[in-house]
Amino acid sequence: MKLDDIRREYLQGGLDESMLEATPIAQFEKWLEQAIKAQIPDPTAMVVATVDEQGQPSQRIVLLKNLDENGFVFFTNTGSRKASELAKNNKISLHFPWHMFERQVIVYGEAQPLPVSDVAKYFLSRPKESQLAAWASSQSRPVSSRQVLMEKFAQMKNKFAKGEIPLPDFWGGYCVKPAKMEFWQGGAHRLHDRFMYIRQQDNSWRVERLNP
Incomplete structure (x- = not known):
């Protein structure tokens, strides 16, 4: 298998500054809505880098x-x-790869912890099995086998068999406030269209085109 022979042209369409929304959030919402309507698998999946x-x-x-804004x-x-790293350095990057549309969005910013009330509201909206999984998993810690993990899940299921599953004290959330956002649209001959929104001191946005 020759990896350097794997390539294709990106021909679905270009991106011009006249097509961009005034803010990157509005532009992202437009692209996200299109991805959802096209039934792209996991349109809200993002790569989180810390x-x-x-x-x-x-x-x-x-x-x-x-x-939201x-x-x-x-x-x-x-x-x-990721939470341990964000506690020491809250700089973060998010990447949304929408291959089906030959698009990607990169967010650069800082992550701020959410209030407990927001975390609890989301946690209680999750399916019961997901709530139990949160209790059962010491995320990112070593575990000797899947059997041990499933036994812990069964213990939590038995423990919370009656009544509402409470919010774990080790469960939280973050809001990433963007400082910069890049929108990438694939183009023919690798001449891609890239636009970067850059937040200004007055919270307005400046847009510049980047070389592909």
């Missing part, structure tokens, strides 16, 4: 759970690797 104290980046796929919201175990 950095540890040695400067080593790490990535994982997380689902976007809310979006304040930013992008996701939830996680606060004992996880």
Whole structure:
């Protein structure tokens, strides 16, 4: 198998500045709506990148759970690797790869912890099995086998068999406030269209075209 022979042209259409919305959130919402309507698998899936104290980046796929003018919201175990890294360095990057549309969006910003009330509201809206899984998993910690994990899940299921499952004290969420957002549309001959929104001091946005 020759990996350097795997390539294709991107021909679905270009992106011009006249086509952009005034704010990156509005532009993102337009593209996200199109992805949802096209039934792209997991349209809200995003790669979340954080950095540890040695400067080593790490990535994982997380689902976007809310979006407004304040930013992008996701939830996680606060004992996880990403939460531990964000506690020391809240700089973060999000990446949405919508291959079907030959598009991608990259968000650069800072992650701020959400209030407990927001976290509880989301946690209680999750399916019961997902709530139990949160209790059963010491996220990012070593586990000897899947059997051990499933036994812990069964223990939690038995423990909370009656009544509402409470919010774990190790469950939280973040809102990522964007400082910059890049919108990428594939183009023929690798002449892609890239536009970067850059937040100004007055919270307005400046847009510049980037070389592909």
